[in-house]
Amino acid sequence: VICAKGIEDGTLSLMSEVLEAELPGQPRAVLSGPTFAVEVARGQPAAVTLAAHDSRLGERLAGAIGSRSFRPYLSDDVVGAQIGGAVKNVIAIACGIVDGRALGENARAALITRGLAEISRLAMAKGARAETLTGLSGLGDLTLTCVGSGSRNHSLGVELGRGRAIREVLAGRRSVAEGVFSARATVTLAERLNVEMPIAQAVDAVVNREAEIATTIDDLLARPLKSE
């Protein structure tokens, strides 16, 4: 059961693709969803996506790990269940920047919505189904990470939004803000698949290429208006 999240640097593989390359032909499943570990450990209610190609494997696992307070929802979309967790941290940095600059809750809600739209485009280009991204591993995890008080990536964004330099912020931290690495991998994968991801590109520019935040936001807001 894959619980790790991310896109492998260099190969741009999802964790299921890494597993298939290392242990070909083994049965596998993906567990992902909005789950701050400390709350799960306390027995507070949580719901997750459990994805497996083999539906009997999925049901067996759900029976083994599910409980009244930890509720797995089954899916067969192994790819879709991985994309949300891999890219959410990038959008969370963007939401942190918006919060750090005090741009308001409307702006943050719009960013979460448009962020999910670009995550879904990437997922569908990788063969996922749209409804997986509006589920617990997509929207659920994204919402938690973008507004939850315990997200390292969001707090990194807040510090950037308040005007601190990225080098300075990273130097002062012991824990990893995965979004910094995920931003580059996401943007590279999106370019390879010809998917437009303006928010991820903006975050990558800010955290990996020292782009100026005010100008980057101006560029995002100046994009032509279009349909949803």
Place this chain on the structure above:
Amino acid sequence: VICAKGIEDGTLSLMSEVLEAELPGQPRAVLSGPTFAVEVARGQPAAVTLAAHDSRLGERLAGAIGSRSFRPYLSDDVVGAQIGGAVKNVIAIACGIVDGRALGENARAALITRGLAEISRLAMAKGARAETLTGLSGLGDLTLTCVGSGSRNHSLGVELGRGRAIREVLAGRRSVAEGVFSARATVTLAERLNVEMPIAQAVDAVVNREAEIATTIDDLLARPLKSE
């Protein structure tokens, strides 16, 4: 341009249906999305859905009301653009209850996700497209209302979650918590359209039929596990 949100008591009509009954054949559009008014008034960035059957009308309106900080995204799904705004307050009360009982951020994220799933089912039964509900008028507005600090419906739920009785909470308020009325209209419409909305039903039971909160939450958590 319809800016009012809700389902008419008794007839269960959306505002576009009310308008069509009162002013038949007039051109119309719907504006909806995550927009706390005070932030818009300050000129902080916001993005909204602007829906019209007539795409030229939509474009003309977008040109008239759009600006650098107020960005309308066009849609032709007039029905879909109304459902999110009509039902979000019901889910916001549920999120407030979860917060008032300190059930955690995982539980709230799951509730937003499963809440959007049931809003989408209702919308599609009314002829809307799924992607409208994952847009600004659906997911965007729902996120803002469920976690935003300025939502009256969320704060009503918080008081209920802390153990105050609904009569007592309503008696102490001057402003309207629309979700109390919307819960009943939503559940009645869902029953008529044969759509399963367990969260809205639970909220309606708590706010309109004095159901006990702890038992109602237990019933929600005891639902059989299923696919996303």
